[in-house]
Amino acid sequence: MVSLLIVSHSAQLAAGVREFTSQVAGAGVQIMDAGGTDDGALGTSIGRIQQALEQIASPDGTLVLVDLGSAVLSVEMAIEALGADAKVRISDAPLVEGAYLAALEAAAEASLDETAAAALQAREMVKIHS
Amino acid sequence: MVSLLIVSHSAQLAAGVREFTSQVAGAGVQIMDAGGTDDGALGTSIGRIQQALEQIASPDGTLVLVDLGSAVLSVEMAIEALGADAKVRISDAPLVEGAYLAALEAAAEASLDETAAAALQAREMVKIHS
Amino acid sequence: MRITAEHVIKFIEGVAARIKEHRDELVQLDQPIGDSDHGVNMDRGFTTVLDKLPTVADKDIGTILKTVGMTLVSTVGGASGPLYGTAFIRAGMALADRYELTPAEVVAALEAALEGIQARGKAQRGEKTMIDAIAPGIDVLKEAQASGEDFHAAMRRSVAAVEAGMKATIPMLATKGRASYLGQRSIGHQDPGATSAFYMAQVMLETIEGIEE
Amino acid sequence: MRITAEHVIKFIEGVAARIKEHRDELVQLDQPIGDSDHGVNMDRGFTTVLDKLPTVADKDIGTILKTVGMTLVSTVGGASGPLYGTAFIRAGMALADRYELTPAEVVAALEAALEGIQARGKAQRGEKTMIDAIAPGIDVLKEAQASGEDFHAAMRRSVAAVEAGMKATIPMLATKGRASYLGQRSIGHQDPGATSAFYMAQVMLETIEGIEE
Ligand SMILES: Nc1ncnc2c1ncn2[C@@H]1O[C@H](COP(=O)(O)OP(=O)(O)O)[C@@H](O)[C@H]1O
Numbered sequence: 001m002v003s004l005l006i007v008s009h010s011a012q013l014a015a016g017v018r019e020f021t022s023q024v025a026g027a028g029v030q031i032m033d034a035g036g037t038d039d040g041a042l043g044t045s046i047g048r049i050q051q052a053l054e055q056i057a058s059p060d061g062t063l064v065l066v067d068l069g070s071a072v073l074s075v076e077m078a079i080e081a082l083g084a085d086a087k088v089r090i091s092d093a094p095l096v097e098g099a100y101l102a103a104l105e106a107a108a109e110a111s112l113d114e115t116a117a118a119a120l121q122a123r124e125m126v127k128i129h130s
Numbered sequence: 131m132v133s134l135l136i137v138s139h140s141a142q143l144a145a146g147v148r149e150f151t152s153q154v155a156g157a158g159v160q161i162m163d164a165g166g167t168d169d170g171a172l173g174t175s176i177g178r179i180q181q182a183l184e185q186i187a188s189p190d191g192t193l194v195l196v197d198l199g200s201a202v203l204s205v206e207m208a209i210e211a212l213g214a215d216a217k218v219r220i221s222d223a224p225l226v227e228g229a230y231l232a233a234l235e236a237a238a239e240a241s242l243d244e245t246a247a248a249a250l251q252a253r254e255m256v257k258i259h260s
Numbered sequence: 261m262r263i264t265a266e267h268v269i270k271f272i273e274g275v276a277a278r279i280k281e282h283r284d285e286l287v288q289l290d291q292p293i294g295d296s297d298h299g300v301n302m303d304r305g306f307t308t309v310l311d312k313l314p315t316v317a318d319k320d321i322g323t324i325l326k327t328v329g330m331t332l333v334s335t336v337g338g339a340s341g342p343l344y345g346t347a348f349i350r351a352g353m354a355l356a357d358r359y360e361l362t363p364a365e366v367v368a369a370l371e372a373a374l375e376g377i378q379a380r381g382k383a384q385r386g387e388k389t390m391i392d393a394i395a396p397g398i399d400v401l402k403e404a405q406a407s408g409e410d411f412h413a414a415m416r417r418s419v420a421a422v423e424a425g426m427k428a429t430i431p432m433l434a435t436k437g438r439a440s441y442l443g444q445r446s447i448g449h450q451d452p453g454a455t456s457a458f459y460m461a462q463v464m465l466e467t468i469e470g471i472e473e
Numbered sequence: 474m475r476i477t478a479e480h481v482i483k484f485i486e487g488v489a490a491r492i493k494e495h496r497d498e499l500v501q502l503d504q505p506i507g508d509s510d511h512g513v514n515m516d517r518g519f520t521t522v523l524d525k526l527p528t529v530a531d532k533d534i535g536t537i538l539k540t541v542g543m544t545l546v547s548t549v550g551g552a553s554g555p556l557y558g559t560a561f562i563r564a565g566m567a568l569a570d571r572y573e574l575t576p577a578e579v580v581a582a583l584e585a586a587l588e589g590i591q592a593r594g595k596a597q598r599g600e601k602t603m604i605d606a607i608a609p610g611i612d613v614l615k616e617a618q619a620s621g622e623d624f625h626a627a628m629r630r631s632v633a634a635v636e637a638g639m640k641a642t643i644p645m646l647a648t649k650g651r652a653s654y655l656g657q658r659s660i661g662h663q664d665p666g667a668t669s670a671f672y673m674a675q676v677m678l679e680t681i682e683g684i685e686e
C-alpha cells in the first residue's frame with residue numbers, strides 16, 4: 001500500500017495529523033510524521049524527513065503532505081538524497097484534508113497516482129453544509 | 131483585531147496549528163486551540179470550544195477554522211449557546227493553510243469579512259513551484 | 261395509556277444499557293465508513309447520562325429529556341453528539357412541564373426530534389445517515405395515528421420500519437457525515453448511526469409494550 | 474592572486490561571525506514579511522558549520538564548501554537552509570579537488586552557487602528574494618572579468634551592486650517564499666535573505682581585500 005509522510009514546521013502539528021489520519025487508515029497504511037527542526041523549534045529537518053521516508057518506503061510509493069513554504073524545499077532535498085529509485089511524490093494538497101483523503105484512498109489499495117489525485121480533491125472539500 | 135479559533139479532532143493537531151500560526155500573527159491576534167474530547171480522545175468538545183470562544187471574543191469577531199466532519203456541528207452548537215450577539219464565523223477553508231492566511235490578514239487589522247475571505251484563498255494555495 | 265416520567269427514565273436507562281451491549285458492534289460498523297468510534301462515543305455519552313439522571317428524576321419529562329440531550333451534546337465527541345443531543349433537547353422542548361404523555365404527544369416529540377436532527381445536520385433522507393432509520397419509523401406512527409390504530413401495534417410496525425430503514429442504508433451512497441468522504445466506497449456498508457437509532461427504537465417499543473394500552 | 478583553502482576557511486568563519494552579529498536584525502527583517510526566524514536559522518546553521526570546519530580544514534576547497542553546504546542543509550530549518558546549502562554544495566562541486574583558486578574560478582563557483590539557488594527555489598530576479606541581491610553582484614564580476622578589471626576593484630563594485638540589489642527588494646512584491654503569502658503587504662520591506670546575502674558578500678570582499686592582487 002501507499003505510505004504517507006506528514007511534514008510540518010510544527011512537530012505537534014505533524015504528529016496530530018498523523019494521529020487524526022491513522023484513525024481512518026487501515027493498519028496496512030504506514031503514516032509517519034516529521035515536524036519541527038532537530039532541536040524542536042519551528043522549521044523542518046531534512047534529516048528526519050529522509051529517515052522517515054526510508055522507514056516507510058513501500059513498493060507502491062509514498063505521498064508526502066506538507067504545510068507550506070520551505071517544507072517543500074526540504075522534502076525535495078530529502079528525496080534527492082534518497083536517489084533516483086525512490087518512489088516518492090509531494091502533494092500540493094491542503095495538509096490535513098489532503099492527508100485524510102489520501103489515507104482513505106491508500107487504505108483502499110489505490111496506486112500512488114490515485115492517492116495523489118484523492119489528496120488534491122481536498123481543495124474542494126465542503127465542510128459546511130447549508 | 132479578529133481572533134482565531136482552531137478546532138480539530140486531535141488536541142495535538144489543534145495546538146500545532148496554533149503554534150504554527152502564532153509565529154506569523156502579531157501579538158495582537160488572539161489564537162486559541164480546542165482539540166480533542168474532554169477525556170483526550172479524538173473528537174471535539176463543545177464545552178471547550180465554547181469556553182475558548184468566550185475567552186478570545188473580540189469586538190472585531192472570531193473566525194473558526196475546523197478540520198472536518200462533525201467539528202462543524204460542534205462549533206455551530208457552541209456558537210448558538212453563546213447567543214445571537216456572538217460575532218463568530220466558521221470557515222470552510224483548509225485548516226492549516228486557511229489559519230495561516232487568516233492570521234496574516236487578522237494581523238493587518240482586517241475585518242472579519244476580509245479575514246474569512248483570506249482564509250478561503252488557501253484553497254488555491256500553490257506550495258510546489260516549477 | 262399513561263406514559264409517565266418514570267417510563268421515560270426507564271427508556272433512557274434501557275437505551276444506555278442497549279448501547280453498551282452493542283458498543284463494539286457500533287464501533288465495527290463505523291470502521292469501514294467512518295472512524296471506528298460510534299460505539300465508544302454513544303457509550304461515553306449515555307454512561308454520563310446515567311450519572312446525571314438521578315438529579316432530574318423528579319422533574320418533568322421535558323427537563324429530563326433536555327438534560328439527556330445536553331449531556332450527549334457535551335460528552336459524545338462525534339457527530340452523533342450534536343445530532344442525538346439536539347434530538348433529545350427538541351423532544352424535551354416539545355414536552356416542557358409534562359409529567360404524563362399521551363401517545364400523540366410521544367409522536368409529536370419524535371417529530372420534533374427528527375426536525376432537530378435535520379436542522380443540525382442538514383441531511384435529508386437517502387444520504388445514508390440515522391435519518392434513514394428514524395424518518396420511516398415516524399411516518400408509520402403518523403399514519404397509525406390518522407387511522408386510529410392502537411399504539412402498541414403502531415409501535416411494533418414503526419420499529420419494523422426503522423429496522424428496514426437501517427438496512428436500506430447498506431446500498432446507499434453517503435453524502436453527509438464522514439462516510440461521504442469515501443464516495444462510492446461508502447456503498448455496501450450499514451450506517452452506524454442508523455443502527456444506534458434502531459436500538460433506541462427497540463428500547464422504546466419495549467418500554468411502551470410494558471405499559472397498559 | 475593566490476586564493477587558498479585557508480582564505481576560504483577565513484571567509485566561512487567571517488560569515489559565521491557577521492551573521493551572529495546581525496542575528497537580531499535578520500530576525501527583525503523577517504518579522505513583517507516572514508516568520509521572524511531568518512537570523513536564528515542562519516546563526517544556528519553557521520554555528521554548527523564552525524563546529525564542523527576543523528574536520529575539513531586540511532581538505533580541498535571543494536570538500537570544505539560542500540561540508541558547509543551540507544551542514545546548512547541539515548541544520549538551518551528554514552528555506553534559507555536548502556537554498557544557501559545548495560549554493561555552497563554547488564560551489565564546492567565546481568571547485569572539487571582545488572587547493573588554490575584564481576579569481577575566475579571564484580566567479581565560476583559563485584555562478585554555480587546562484588544556479589543552485591535558482592534550481593532549488595524556482596525563483597527568478599524580481600521576486601523579492603536573496604537572488605535579487607546575489608545576481609547583480611555576479612553580473613558585475615562577469616563584466617569585470619571580460620573587461621580585465623582587477624579583482625579587488627571588481628569585488629568592491631560587486632558588493633556595491635549586491636547592496637543596491639538588497640535595497641531594491643524593498644519596493645518589490647514577493648512572489649516566492651513565505652513573504653509571497655502576504656501579497657501586496659509584502660511591499661515596503663527589505664528581504665531578510667537578500668540582507669544575509671549582502672553580509673556574506675561583504676565578508677567575501679574583506680577576505681579578498683586581505684589577499685595581494
Ligand atoms: N449531517 C448528518 N446528518 C445526520 N446524521 C449524521 C450526519 N453526519 C453524521 N451522521 C450520523 O452520525 C453517525 C456517526 O456518528 P459518530 O461516529 O458518533 O460521529 P463521527 O462521524 O463524528 O465520528 C453516522 O453513522 C450518521 O448516521
Ligand SMILES: Nc1ncnc2c1ncn2[C@@H]1O[C@H](COP(=O)(O)OP(=O)(O)O)[C@@H](O)[C@H]1O
Nearest residue numbers: 070511514551552553594596602603650665666
Ligand atoms: N523560493 C525561493 N528562492 C529564493 N530565495 C528564497 C525562496 N524562498 C525564500 N527565499 C529566501 O529565504 C529567505 C527566508 O529565509 P528563512 O527565514 O531562513 O526561511 P523561512 O522563510 O522558511 O522561515 C527569504 O528572505 C528569501 O530571501
Ligand SMILES: [Mg+2]
Nearest residue numbers: 294295297298
Ligand atoms: Mg465515528
Ligand SMILES: [Mg+2]
Nearest residue numbers: 173295297338
Ligand atoms: Mg469521530
Ligand SMILES: [Mg+2]
Nearest residue numbers: 507508510511
Ligand atoms: Mg523565516
Ligand SMILES: [Mg+2]
Nearest residue numbers: 043508510551
Ligand atoms: Mg521559518
